[in-house]
Structure formats: structure tokens, C-alpha cells
Amino acid sequence: MTIYNPPLRDMQFVMHEVLNVTRDLAAIPMHADMDADTINAVLEEGGKFAAEVLLPINRSGDEEHCVLDPVSHEVTTPTGFKAAYKQYIESGWAALACDPAYGGQGLPLVVNQCFYEMMNSANQAWAMYPGLTHGAYAALYTNGTPEQKETYLHKMTSGEWTGTMCLTEPHCGTDLGLMRSKAEPQGDGTYKITGTKIFISAGEHDLSDNIIHLVLARLPDAPPGIKGVSLFIVPKFLVNADGSLGARNSVFASRLEHKMGIKASATAQIELEGAIGTLVGEPNKGMHGMFVMMNAARLGVGNQSLGLTEVAFQNALAYAKERIQMRSLSGPKAKGQPADPIIVHPDVRKMLLTAKAYAEGGRALLCFSAMLLEKEHNHPDEKTRKDAAEMLALLTPIVKAFITDNGHIATNACMQVFGGHGYIRDNGMEQFVRDNRINMIYEGTNTIQSLDLLGRKVLGNQGATLKKFGKLIAALVAEEGVNEKMAEFINPIAMLGDQMTKFTTEIGFKGFQNPDEVGAAAVDYLRVAGHMVFGYFWARMAQVALQQIAAGSTDPFYTAKLQTARFYFAKLFPETSTLMRTARTGVKVLMDTDAALA
Amino acid sequence: MTIYNPPLRDMQFVMHEVLNVTRDLAAIPMHADMDADTINAVLEEGGKFAAEVLLPINRSGDEEHCVLDPVSHEVTTPTGFKAAYKQYIESGWAALACDPAYGGQGLPLVVNQCFYEMMNSANQAWAMYPGLTHGAYAALYTNGTPEQKETYLHKMTSGEWTGTMCLTEPHCGTDLGLMRSKAEPQGDGTYKITGTKIFISAGEHDLSDNIIHLVLARLPDAPPGIKGVSLFIVPKFLVNADGSLGARNSVFASRLEHKMGIKASATAQIELEGAIGTLVGEPNKGMHGMFVMMNAARLGVGNQSLGLTEVAFQNALAYAKERIQMRSLSGPKAKGQPADPIIVHPDVRKMLLTAKAYAEGGRALLCFSAMLLEKEHNHPDEKTRKDAAEMLALLTPIVKAFITDNGHIATNACMQVFGGHGYIRDNGMEQFVRDNRINMIYEGTNTIQSLDLLGRKVLGNQGATLKKFGKLIAALVAEEGVNEKMAEFINPIAMLGDQMTKFTTEIGFKGFQNPDEVGAAAVDYLRVAGHMVFGYFWARMAQVALQQIAAGSTDPFYTAKLQTARFYFAKLFPETSTLMRTARTGVKVLMDTDAALA
Incomplete structure (x- = not known):
């Protein structure tokens, strides 16, 4: 049986002891009163939902998978998925980080981040249905007309309707x-959309009353290429003026x-046969609107691998x-037994610690990124918004590619701890490997992420944003450079910087x-940059742990x-040395x- | 549709141009007359069998899998498996490298090696049925009594009976x-064997008339631990004195x-309920007999990953x-098309070349290893036999762990070339990843291999065998040290040596x-040793290519x-530098x- 214990203590450590999120949230009006206890209480409940509702249907969902009725074109999700979704929306989880103007709870994005990590640990496949909805919500929230937002966002906030990106x-x-x-x-403000879309996650299913597809398509006489692509809302059921569901759309x-x-x-091929849609944003500027969703999705994909790394670690450790x-x-360690538990072997520990180090490093980076996203969208100060957006743009391809590659390494290592028993489906470990494998591909392959990082985010502005991250490292080095106890953590990042x-x-x-040459170096470069970022967060985490121990704490959490x-x-x-060489x-x-x- | 072109040209290159196998075979009486044309002709036919018979049932076999009838305990293999096996034995492939005394064709092991590589490329799952049989054949051939050999080896050579290791x-x-x-x-020379065995490959199926299980079990009053384990033959159907099939055994x-x-x-759990068996070899020396099979199996597992690396490469390249x-x-390369083929991108090339370099390096090492196995068993000179055995003992864990880890890297890279289409089962790429994944686990996990290498094969004799491999490198360095064109290949291996x-x-x-400390270093050590060995063979292959080009050859094979x-x-x-550091x-x-x- 797969186990999962929500890593609440580590989330609290990252949010409150390392990043001090409530201090930053205090500067953002909508979160000014947010306190640590509220955040922790919400996540404790979120963890229960993940562990008690989603985890039990993860293996069975993998075996059952989704089924398409070729006549009705309806999709049935695996046993328990619908009931879990009902519980999810009834408990208000869909509304967690949505705007209260549309019925949302308005909690900080970092809380949503941690909640999704736990859902991803318990059941990545299930979590994709609300995950896509949240992305579509964000795209419409940012780019929709007031009328479009009024029409769609209430029901997407409640979770009654779900979303896709086509x-x-x-x-x-x-x-x-x-x-x-x-x-x-x-001629009436609507469009008839025709085409075939593939690989549409949550493209069709039985969880919600309506599915709001965000579709890219070309207008007549659109310029060729990416500059001729527009964004449309295409609902599965058309929505009447009173908000009730109307005719079935031809999608x-x-x-x-x-x-x-x-x-x-459900990964669907979607046929649009003159389906009725409305334009989102300006004509031919579809990619602009979609990028809001894609950037959120890239962070979300990194978060999927973080979740899988954590749950794989927990099971391999047990x-x-x-x-x-x-x-x-x-020499024998468990003398009363016929053999020792395999955790006595150094390489078993190495495999376990690889997963643990990647999970905890990833959690720090993702919470930091969620705070940047929060500042980018909601901070009252323009420069803070701009700086946050710029830093997040740099970190997004690292979150996506580095954390998913690490997830590949970690889930495979944890499966390997199980030996032959890891290869057996019943034991659940190989599913983590298979589920994680898509994270390296979708939302832009990891090669594409590396080109985005090196070509656009680094060289595109002559390394200006990278230098800003370098300043964070320099500040830490300056702060701790004379602290001998920190030398083992500070020296490597100072040198790599x-x-x-x-x-x-x-x-x-x-x-x-x-x-x-950029294309040849990019994948190695991203991995070096990933270690620079992880190294920075690991040094900061070590700093807090050392401070706590120096202050007399005997909590084994800090020793760990x-x-x-x-x-x-x-x-x-140390793989950075080879990566720079290659x-x-x-x-x-x-x-x-x-x-x-x- | 998955493609597969048997890499006959590269096999010929390795066997005849790099290793000069017929020269070495000439010193072995049973192969004294073996010529390159015969070897090449056999492999050409073997390649056809793999590509035309086994490849078409690889995907379907993965979807159908094997089915156990819970009442009869019989197993049905996927559609086409039985017909392919019938064709396999009727064409004499089962007998390829078996002793003519039992009806074998007595071809060199290196031919069998290349034949199995092609079967593994086309269908690893199918190839396991004859593969296990060949291992059981080798164990009985080496350890069985004349009577046991007479009873079992004829039918295992013909392929009418298959084998397992329990x-x-x-x-x-x-x-x-x-x-x-x-x-x-x-009391009548037989034993009643009782116990439960798991993970028994080819443990039950419908391909053959009888299944010869080689089973490890304890005699009464056997000493505890590994020194109290004996080896038994336990046939599915007992064999009458005239060689015909008798009663169904209780296995x-x-x-x-x-x-x-x-x-x-078919990975079976096997119940032995007082099943009748006969002892192979001496009591309590079962591991000795089984090690013949396990060592052959470890080379065989490396060969499985070689096969998957090759076929994954071919499909990703296409x-x-x-x-x-x-x-x-x-800048645009295919100006007449709306976009360029993705092979123009440096990182796509890197993924492809990673697979190609690992496949061709692995092929050289495995053919070299097959020649060592041949010499160990069949060379007339005792010192040559001993030297070959010793070198092969050093290389076996490298073949098993390094080539299967490389297979993991390569099959994942080739799947990644397909982007999202690689994640779809229909396209076949993800099956290579899943099939390869067991190779890192069974026949001793790759961690176990690394401990075998560093602890037993290297430190166990104060590096004596390792030094012998070092002498091969030193000889090549001495031979080519002044050849400027070889410097780029010689310098790295000289330095690593x-x-x-x-x-x-x-x-x-x-x-x-x-x-x-040995356990902590072993996995990194094995990978460094793997590159030392691959580096040596890559330098030798480059040497031959340069010689051919210098001699006027315009064959693009040598340029490639x-x-x-x-x-x-x-x-x-270059990853060796990080591995030594970690x-x-x-x-x-x-x-x-x-x-x-x-």
C-alpha cells in the first residue's frame, strides 16, 4: 500500500522560517491580514483531502484509465474520480486562490502551490482536472472582457465548470x-471554429457540468505563423444569458x-466542427493570452514532479x-534479525537522499516562485511587480525543466530501492516514474525550456536578470562569509556564482x-543554473537550521x-563541473x- | 510503426575489423574453420527473423500480455508468440551456439551474442523465453551428470523444451x-521440493512441450545461509526413461x-508442492552451478539494453x-518546407548521438565479452582460459550495470526526441523505456553489480585484473601515442587510465x-570504469576508421x-570527472x- 504523509512541517519551514511569506504578504493589500496559522490550518485540511480522498484512487485510476464512448463522445473517468471531485468542490478547494469577486477565497498563491503539491503527490492524474481549470481561470481572469469573466469565472471558481487549453x-x-x-x-460577435486539436488534457470527462475550452485558431486573413493566432473561448455547452446551460456546442x-x-x-483529441466561440483579447494576439496560462502551467508541471518526488521518497524510505x-x-546492525534492513547500505541511502534533497530544494524554489507570481500580479508597487515578473520569468524554465528532470532521477532511484518489487505495478513505485515522465515533455519540452532560459531569459537581456539572482547569492555570501559553520554551504555557491x-x-x-552554439549548450546550462538556484536555497535552509540549533533547538528537523x-x-x-565542461x-x-x- | 534494421554492418565492423574474431577463433579447435562469410550470413538470416517475425508482435504483446488460467495454472502468451517460437525452433535458431553432441550447431558465442542483440531490439519480452533456456542449458551443460545432460540437453538444444532459473x-x-x-x-536419488519462488521469468507458458526449472533449495540439515543451498532440476513434466514425457510434476x-x-x-510465482527433482552438482554447492547461469544472464541483460538502445535510436533518428x-x-535549412526537420537542432542531435554512441560502444564491449566467454570455455590453452575468465569476471558487472544504465539514458532520450508523441503507447518509444527499466534491476541490481565490481573484482585481488585492462589501454597508447590524428581519442583514456x-x-x-566506504563509492566507480572500457573501445574503433580513411576508403561508415x-x-x-569527485x-x-x- 502506498503511503503519503503531507509534508506540512517542511512547508511551514519553507514558508515561515526561510521565506517569511507573511512578511511579504503583509505588503499586499488583499493578503495584508494573512497569518501563518491560517495558512497552516488550510494546508493541514488540504493534506487530509489529498491523503484520504485522492491517494486511494491513484493506483486504481491508473489501472482503469478513462474510457471514451465512441457514439456519445462522452468520457468516463475511473471509479471514484467523480465522487472525489464532488467532495473537492463542495469543500471549496476549487476556489482557494480565486478572486472573491467571483466567489473565490482569495488565499495567497503560495498556499495553492502547497495544496497542489500534495494533490500531485497523491494523484497527479486527478489533479490535472482542477489544474487545467485553474490555468484557464487565470488566462480568462487576465485577458477576458468583464462580460466573459462574469459569464465564466463564477462557475470555474466554484469548480462546477472545468477548463482546458487547446x-x-x-x-x-x-x-x-x-x-x-x-x-x-x-457577424454577431461570435466565431465558428473548425479544426483538430490533440493532447488536450481534461479535454472531455464526466466531472463537471461544462467544459470551457480555450482554443487557439486563425482568423481569416490572419498573418502567417505565430503572429496570426487568436484565442477563443469555446464552451462544451453554450451558456444562456441567464447563465444556464444552453445547446451542446459542436466540440x-x-x-x-x-x-x-x-x-x-483524459488526454483527448478534440474536433471542432464549426464550434461557436468568442474572442479573448485582441485578434492575432492569442499567444499573449495563452502565455499567462502556459507560464502558470509550467510552474504547475514543476510542482507535479515535486509532488511525485516527495511521495516516491516517502515510500522508498518506508x-x-x-x-x-x-x-x-x-558488520551486522540488526543482530536479532536474519539480515539488516537495506537502509544500512550507503547506496540505498544515496538513492533516498537524492529524492529528499531534490524534493526539499524544489519545494523552496516553488514556494519562492509562487510568492513572485503573487507579487507580479498583486503587489501595489509597480517596480516590485516588474522585478518579480522578471525574476519569475528567469526561474520558470528552471522550475519546469530542472525539477521535472530531478523528478525523473528521484522517482527512478526510489523505484530502484524496491528492487524487483519496484517493477511490479501493485507496489505503486513504477507509476510514479511513468506519471513523472510526461512532465519532462508537456508545456514545452525540457529542451525548449533550456532554450527559453539561455536564449531569451539570460542572453536576451545580457544576463541582467541572472545578475539579479547573483546578487541574492552575493548577499548571502556577504552575510555568512565569515561564519565557519556555513563555509561548506557558502563556498560552493559563491564559486559557482x-x-x-x-x-x-x-x-x-x-x-x-x-x-x-546556444542550442548546443542550453540543456547543460539549464542544469547548472538549476544547481545554482537549488544551491542558494539549500544554503539558506542550512542557515536557518544552524541558527535554530545555535539558539538551542533540539528539534531533529533541523539536524535532518x-x-x-x-x-x-x-x-x-558537483555535477555542475562536468556540465560546464561538456x-x-x-x-x-x-x-x-x-x-x-x- | 516501429522500424528496425539489423545493424549488420556495425556487427561486421566490430567482429572483423576491430576484434578480428576469426583470428582468435582459429585457435579454438571447434571453431578453427569459422570464417567471416559464414558468420555474416547467419546473422543476416537472424536479422530477418528478428525484424520480420519478432518485431511485428512486440507492441501487440505489450498490450495483450500473458494470461494465467487460475484453474489449470496454464499461461497463454500473446497472439503470435507461439507461432514465432515454432518458426524459431524449426529454423534451428535455438541450437545456434549449442554443442553438436546434443544436436547444436556449434557456432561461436559471439554469433549468438549478435543474434540475441537483434532479438532484443525486436522484442525483448519474447527473447526472454529462449534466453532463459540458453542459460539453463549452460548451467546443465557445465554442471549436470552425463545422464542429466543426455536427458535434457537434446530437447533444450532443439528448443522443444525451455528452461528457467528459480x-x-x-x-x-x-x-x-x-x-x-x-x-x-x-531414497531413490530424487528429491521432493517444496517452496514458493517469485519473479520466475518464462516460469509458465504455452511455447514448449516441457519446462525445465533449475531450482535452488535447502537439503535437510543444510548449513544456514548461502552455503546450504543446492541446485535441482525440476521439470514441469517428468521425463520417462525413453525420453518421452511422463506425469505432470507438482510445480x-x-x-x-x-x-x-x-x-x-511471463513472470510467474511458482509453487513447488513436493515436486520431484534431481540434484545438480554437489549438495550445498548450488550457487556454484547457478553462477554459470547468472553470469551468462548478466551478459544477457546487458545485451537486452544494447538491443533496446539500438532500436530506440533507429526510430528516433527516423x-x-x-x-x-x-x-x-x-537560419532555415529546409526552405521549401514550412519548418525544418527537428534533426537540425543541436540538442536533438545530442539525444540521438547519445544513443548511437552507447549502442556502438556497448556492441564492441559485448562482442569482446562473448569472445572472452568463448575462450574461457573452449580455448585449448589453460592460461588463455584462465586469463579470459578473469577478464570476463571484471567486465561482467560493467556489461550488466553500465550498459543497462546507458540504455535507460538512451531510451529516455530517444523517447524525448518524439516529444508528446513519445508518451503515446502507439508510437512504441515508451515501451522501450519500460522494457529497459527491468534490466537495471534483475540478475542483481546495478548497485549489487557495482559492489561486485569494486569489492570483489577490483579490490578483491588488489586491482590485478584492472591492471590487465590498463595494459590494453597502455598498449594502444604506445601504439598510437605519436599519431596526431589519434590524440583526441588517446589522451582522454590515457589520462583516465x-x-x-x-x-x-x-x-x-x-x-x-x-x-x-566501498559501498559509498561503488556506483560512481562502476560508471567511471564503464567509461574507461567504452573509451578504450571507442579509441580502437576510431583507430580502425582512421586507418581505413588513410588507406583511401570513402565509405561514409568510417566517417560516421x-x-x-x-x-x-x-x-x-567527461562525466567521469564529476563521478570521481562525488x-x-x-x-x-x-x-x-x-x-x-x-
């Missing part, structure tokens, strides 16, 4: 400029994909303490001569945090390979 | 000393595992040439003080080989973690 077509995924779906104006699922994982998430097999190399400047300049120079920080810097962080070998060995790749 | 029990996998299955002597499948991959391979999406960063000596001594010294060698040394080999951080950060792993 971008991909059979011939275009990354390259949305190749899009073919058409939108014809009807339907023609196929469900059979996938490696997240099998309980197994390693319980499974007895072989003796410790340094220095190297990054030189490393970035080098690539920028080479890329100026040959843009493919220090041990994990030491492990991280000793065993994971990045420096450049593009020639990749591109002069026409014979090898004939 | 080691694992619910409470013991790695630690076979915990085994509980019992064998009671009946049956009680369960089939539902697994992440190799779903068409997709990368065909899928158009985005423009090259350095030197570092390995120091690195090994350091760990040995630390391990002498604390044996857990050089390009891949350059890629390997630039992008893959290994050196030692065991303390792993073991001082009781709070973190509470």
Missing part, C-alpha cells in the same frame, strides 16, 4: 505557428490517447527501513558567432535539514555528424 | 542465503506479475528526419578502514564512426543521516 495539433506542438484551425466571424472528443502514464487523466536483506558491509558569469559570457560570445544539505552539496551539486565542448561535435545520423 | 523467494532476492525452499531426499504457476514492462514475458517543427537557430590507479588505491585504503567517437569523448566521457566525498554524508532518514 493548442497542439497533429502537425504542430512546439511550433504553434504551423497551426491550421480556423475561426470564422459570424467533441474523437479519441483518447493511450499513454505511458497519467492514464486517469520500504528501506522494513525490507531486510544482506548484512551491512561494516563566479563561474556562471564567465560561463554565460563565453556562450553568449560563441552564440553571437553561431546561434547553434543540515544532513540533507551536506548530502546535496557533496553528491548532487557545454564548453560546443556545437561542432554535434553538427558535424551528417554521416553518423544519415 | 532463485528468488518473497523474502529474498539479493540475499539468497535467506532461502526457505526445502528438498527432501526420497505450477500460482500468479503472474503485472509489471511496468516486458509484459509479454522521426527526427521526418518531423518538421520550428526553424534552425542558425592513470587516474583510475590512484582513484582505486584511495578507495581501497579508505575501505580498509571502513568497508562502507569518427564523428560518433568525437561526440562520445566530448559529451559523454565518490571522493565519501561515506560520511551518506551515513550521518539518521535524522534525515528517520
Whole structure:
């Protein structure tokens, strides 16, 4: 049986002891009165929902998966999914971080972040239904007309209606400029939209009364490429003036994909056959509106892998303490038993600590990112909003790619702890690996993220934002540079911070001569940047732990945090040296390979 | 549709141009007349069997998987598996490398090696049925009495009967000393065997007339632990004196595992309820007999990942040439098309070349290993046999763990080339990832392999065998040290060879003080050793390619080989620097973690 204990203590540590979120929230009018107790109480309840309602239907959902009725085009979700969703909306979870103007509870985004982490741990496939809705809510909230918002956001806040994002077509995924779906104006302010969309998560299901598709399509005479793409709302059921459901729109699922994982998430092919929609935002500016959703989704995907890393760790740890097999190399440890628990073996510990270090580093980064998103949207000071937006833009591809790659490493390591029993479906470990695998692909593959980071976010502004992150490191170094106890954490990040400047300049120079150099270095670069960021947060976490211990705390939580920080810097962080070296070998060995790749 | 083109040209290159196998085979009486044309012709036919018979039932086998009838305890394999097996034995493939004394064709093991690589590419799950049989054949061939061999080996050579190895029990996998299955002597030379075995590949199926289980169990009054384990033959149907099938033995499948991959391979729980068996070899020396099979199986598992790496590469390459999406960063390449094929992107090339470099390096190592196995068993000179055995003992854990870990990296990279389409089951890429995943686990997890390598094979003889491999490198360095064109390949392996000596001594010294230091360093160590070995073979392959080009060859095969060698040394080999660094951080950060792993 898969276990899951919501990591409430660590969330509290990150939010209140490391990031001091209530201090920052106090400057934001809508959250001015938010206190730690409220946040903690909400997350405690959220954790119960995840562990008690979503976890029990995770394995069964994977086995049952979703089923499409080829005649009615309706999709049935696995047993228990509908009941769990009913409980979810009745308990008000859908409204958690939504605007009170539409019935939301207006809690800070960082709370929603932690709540989703727990839902992802318990059941990533299930969590995608509300997750997509939240993304669609954010896109409409930012880009919709007052009328559109009034029509749709109340029901999306309550969770009665869910949302999707319809971008991909059979011939275009990354390259949305190749899009073919058409939108014809009807003269009454509506459009008839025709085309085929694929890989639409939550594209059709039985959880909600209506499904609000956000669809990219081309207007007649739109310019070619990505600059001719517009965004439309296409509801499954048209909405009457009084808000009640009207006619069934001609948008339907023609196929469900059979996938490696997240099998309980309905991945639909959607046919639009003159479906009626309304334009969101300006004509041909569809990508602008969709980017709000895509950026939120990229953070959300990193959060999915954080959730899976945490739950995989918890289960592997429990197994390693319980499974007895072989003796410790340094002599028997459990003398009363016929063998030692496998946790005595150094490499088993290495696999477990890899997951733990990546989970806790990821949690710190994601909570930090959620606070940036909060500031970007809701802070009263314009410069703060702008700075937050800029920093978040830098961190978003790192959150998406670094945390999902780490999730791949961690879920595989935790599965490996189980040996052959990890390969058996009943034990649940291999599902975490399969579910995580999509996170490295969707919402822009991790290669695309690396190009976004290096090409756009770093070189695109001559490293200005990167330097701002470097200042955070420099400040920590200045603060703790003479503290001997912090040296083991400060030295590596100080050194990497220095190297990054030189490393970035080098690539920028080479890329100026040959843009493919950027493409050749980007994936290695992102991983180095990821360790720079994780290293910074691990140093800050170690700092707090040391301060608490110095102040007399005997809470083993702080000892654990220090041990994990030491492990991280000793065993994971050093890959940066190889990554910088391989990045420096450049593009020639990749591109002069026409014979090898004939 | 999955494609597969048997890599006959590369096999010929490795066997005839790099390893010169016929020269070595000439010294072995049973293969003295073996020529390259015969080898190539057999493999050409073998490739057709793999591509035309096994490949078409790979995806369908994964979807259908095996089914156990709970009443009859019989297992039905997926559609087409039985017909393919019939064709396999009728064409004589089962007999390929078996002794002519039992009806075998007596071909060199290296031919069998290449044949199995192709079967693994086409259908790893299917190839496990004959693969297990071949392992059981080898164990009986080496350890059986003349009567046992006469009774069983003819039918196993023909393929009419298949074999298994029954080691694992619910409470013991790695630690076979915990085994509980019992064998009671009946006074007539037979034993009644009782116990439960799990994870038995090919443990029950409908392909063959009889299944010959090789079972480990304890005799009454056997000493405790691994030294009290004996090996028995337990056939599904008892065999009459005239060789015909007799009564059904009380050994049956009680369960089939539902697994992440190799779903068409029947992984059975086997109940022995007083099943009649005969002893193989001496009492309490069962592990000795089983080790013949396990060592063969470890090479076989490496070969499974080689096969999957190759087929994943071929499909990703085809997709990368065909899928158009985005423009090259350095300007449009396919100007007549709306976008460029994704192979123009450096990181796509990196993913493809990673698979190619690991496949071709693995093929060289596995063919080299097959020749060592041949010499160990069949060379007339005792010292040659002993040297070969010793070198193969060193290389076996590297073949098993390094090649399967590389297979994990490569199959995931090739799946990633497909983007979202890689996650869809229909496209076949994710099956390669799932099928490969077991290879890192079974026949001794990759951590166990690393302990075997570092603890037993390297430190166990003070690095003597490792030094012998070092001499191969030193000879190549001496031969090519002044050849400027070879410098880029020779320098890295010369440097790593030197570092390995120091690195090994350091760990040995630390391990002498604390044996857990060996456990902490072993996984990193194995990967460094793997690159040392791959680096050596890549340098030798580059050497041959350069010689051919210097001699006027315009065959693009040699250009491709050089390009891949350059890629390997630039992008893959450098991880050794981080691995040595993390290994050196030692065991303390792993073991001082009781709070973190509470």
C-alpha cells in the first residue's frame, strides 16, 4: 500500500522560517491580514483531502484509465474520480486562490502551490482536472472582457465548470505557428471554429457540468505563423444569458490517447466542427493570452514532479527501513534479525537522499516562485511587480525543466530501492516514474525550456536578470562569509556564482558567432543554473537550521535539514563541473555528424 | 510503426575489423574453420527473423500480455508468440551456439551474442523465453551428470523444451542465503521440493512441450545461509526413461506479475508442492552451478539494453528526419518546407548521438565479452582460459550495470526526441523505456553489480585484473601515442587510465578502514570504469576508421564512426570527472543521516 504523509512541517519551514511569506504578504493589500496559522490550518485540511480522498484512487485510476464512448463522445473517468471531485468542490478547494469577486477565497498563491503539491503527490492524474481549470481561470481572469469573466469565472471558481487549453495539433506542438484551425466571424460577435486539436488534457470527462475550452485558431486573413493566432473561448455547452446551460456546442472528443502514464487523466483529441466561440483579447494576439496560462502551467508541471518526488521518497524510505536483506558491509546492525534492513547500505541511502534533497530544494524554489507570481500580479508597487515578473520569468524554465528532470532521477532511484518489487505495478513505485515522465515533455519540452532560459531569459537581456539572482547569492555570501559553520554551504555557491558569469559570457560570445552554439549548450546550462538556484536555497535552509540549533533547538528537523544539505552539496551539486565542461565542448561535435545520423 | 534494421554492418565492423574474431577463433579447435562469410550470413538470416517475425508482435504483446488460467495454472502468451517460437525452433535458431553432441550447431558465442542483440531490439519480452533456456542449458551443460545432460540437453538444444532459473523467494532476492525452499531426499536419488519462488521469468507458458526449472533449495540439515543451498532440476513434466514425457510434476504457476514492462514475458510465482527433482552438482554447492547461469544472464541483460538502445535510436533518428517543427537557430535549412526537420537542432542531435554512441560502444564491449566467454570455455590453452575468465569476471558487472544504465539514458532520450508523441503507447518509444527499466534491476541490481565490481573484482585481488585492462589501454597508447590524428581519442583514456590507479588505491585504503566506504563509492566507480572500457573501445574503433580513411576508403561508415567517437569523448566521457569527485566525498554524508532518514 502506498503511503503519503503531507509534508506540512517542511512547508511551514519553507514558508515561515526561510521565506517569511507573511512578511511579504503583509505588503499586499488583499493578503495584508494573512497569518501563518491560517495558512497552516488550510494546508493541514488540504493534506487530509489529498491523503484520504485522492491517494486511494491513484493506483486504481491508473489501472482503469478513462474510457471514451465512441457514439456519445462522452468520457468516463475511473471509479471514484467523480465522487472525489464532488467532495473537492463542495469543500471549496476549487476556489482557494480565486478572486472573491467571483466567489473565490482569495488565499495567497503560495498556499495553492502547497495544496497542489500534495494533490500531485497523491494523484497527479486527478489533479490535472482542477489544474487545467485553474490555468484557464487565470488566462480568462487576465485577458477576458468583464462580460466573459462574469459569464465564466463564477462557475470555474466554484469548480462546477472545468477548463482546458487547446493548442497542439497533429502537425504542430512546439511550433504553434504551423497551426491550421480556423475561426470564422459570424457577424454577431461570435466565431465558428473548425479544426483538430490533440493532447488536450481534461479535454472531455464526466466531472463537471461544462467544459470551457480555450482554443487557439486563425482568423481569416490572419498573418502567417505565430503572429496570426487568436484565442477563443469555446464552451462544451453554450451558456444562456441567464447563465444556464444552453445547446451542446459542436466540440467533441474523437479519441483518447493511450499513454505511458497519467492514464486517469483524459488526454483527448478534440474536433471542432464549426464550434461557436468568442474572442479573448485582441485578434492575432492569442499567444499573449495563452502565455499567462502556459507560464502558470509550467510552474504547475514543476510542482507535479515535486509532488511525485516527495511521495516516491516517502515510500522508498518506508520500504528501506522494513525490507531486510544482506548484512551491512561494516558488520551486522540488526543482530536479532536474519539480515539488516537495506537502509544500512550507503547506496540505498544515496538513492533516498537524492529524492529528499531534490524534493526539499524544489519545494523552496516553488514556494519562492509562487510568492513572485503573487507579487507580479498583486503587489501595489509597480517596480516590485516588474522585478518579480522578471525574476519569475528567469526561474520558470528552471522550475519546469530542472525539477521535472530531478523528478525523473528521484522517482527512478526510489523505484530502484524496491528492487524487483519496484517493477511490479501493485507496489505503486513504477507509476510514479511513468506519471513523472510526461512532465519532462508537456508545456514545452525540457529542451525548449533550456532554450527559453539561455536564449531569451539570460542572453536576451545580457544576463541582467541572472545578475539579479547573483546578487541574492552575493548577499548571502556577504552575510555568512565569515561564519565557519556555513563555509561548506557558502563556498560552493559563491564559486559557482563566479563561474556562471564567465560561463554565460563565453556562450553568449560563441552564440553571437553561431546561434547553434546556444542550442548546443542550453540543456547543460539549464542544469547548472538549476544547481545554482537549488544551491542558494539549500544554503539558506542550512542557515536557518544552524541558527535554530545555535539558539538551542533540539528539534531533529533541523539536524535532518543540515544532513540533507551536506548530502546535496557533496553528491548532487558537483555535477555542475562536468556540465560546464561538456557545454564548453560546443556545437561542432554535434553538427558535424551528417554521416553518423544519415 | 516501429522500424528496425539489423545493424549488420556495425556487427561486421566490430567482429572483423576491430576484434578480428576469426583470428582468435582459429585457435579454438571447434571453431578453427569459422570464417567471416559464414558468420555474416547467419546473422543476416537472424536479422530477418528478428525484424520480420519478432518485431511485428512486440507492441501487440505489450498490450495483450500473458494470461494465467487460475484453474489449470496454464499461461497463454500473446497472439503470435507461439507461432514465432515454432518458426524459431524449426529454423534451428535455438541450437545456434549449442554443442553438436546434443544436436547444436556449434557456432561461436559471439554469433549468438549478435543474434540475441537483434532479438532484443525486436522484442525483448519474447527473447526472454529462449534466453532463459540458453542459460539453463549452460548451467546443465557445465554442471549436470552425463545422464542429466543426455536427458535434457537434446530437447533444450532443439528448443522443444525451455528452461528457467528459480532463485528468488518473497523474502529474498539479493540475499539468497535467506532461502526457505526445502528438498527432501526420497531414497531413490530424487528429491521432493517444496517452496514458493517469485519473479520466475518464462516460469509458465504455452511455447514448449516441457519446462525445465533449475531450482535452488535447502537439503535437510543444510548449513544456514548461502552455503546450504543446492541446485535441482525440476521439470514441469517428468521425463520417462525413453525420453518421452511422463506425469505432470507438482510445480505450477500460482500468479503472474503485472509489471511496468516486458509484459509479454511471463513472470510467474511458482509453487513447488513436493515436486520431484534431481540434484545438480554437489549438495550445498548450488550457487556454484547457478553462477554459470547468472553470469551468462548478466551478459544477457546487458545485451537486452544494447538491443533496446539500438532500436530506440533507429526510430528516433527516423522521426527526427521526418518531423518538421520550428526553424534552425542558425537560419532555415529546409526552405521549401514550412519548418525544418527537428534533426537540425543541436540538442536533438545530442539525444540521438547519445544513443548511437552507447549502442556502438556497448556492441564492441559485448562482442569482446562473448569472445572472452568463448575462450574461457573452449580455448585449448589453460592460461588463455584462465586469463579470459578473469577478464570476463571484471567486465561482467560493467556489461550488466553500465550498459543497462546507458540504455535507460538512451531510451529516455530517444523517447524525448518524439516529444508528446513519445508518451503515446502507439508510437512504441515508451515501451522501450519500460522494457529497459527491468534490466537495471534483475540478475542483481546495478548497485549489487557495482559492489561486485569494486569489492570483489577490483579490490578483491588488489586491482590485478584492472591492471590487465590498463595494459590494453597502455598498449594502444604506445601504439598510437605519436599519431596526431589519434590524440583526441588517446589522451582522454590515457589520462583516465592513470587516474583510475590512484582513484582505486584511495578507495581501497579508505575501505580498509571502513568497508562502507566501498559501498559509498561503488556506483560512481562502476560508471567511471564503464567509461574507461567504452573509451578504450571507442579509441580502437576510431583507430580502425582512421586507418581505413588513410588507406583511401570513402565509405561514409568510417566517417560516421569518427564523428560518433568525437561526440562520445566530448559529451559523454567527461562525466567521469564529476563521478570521481562525488565518490571522493565519501561515506560520511551518506551515513550521518539518521535524522534525515528517520
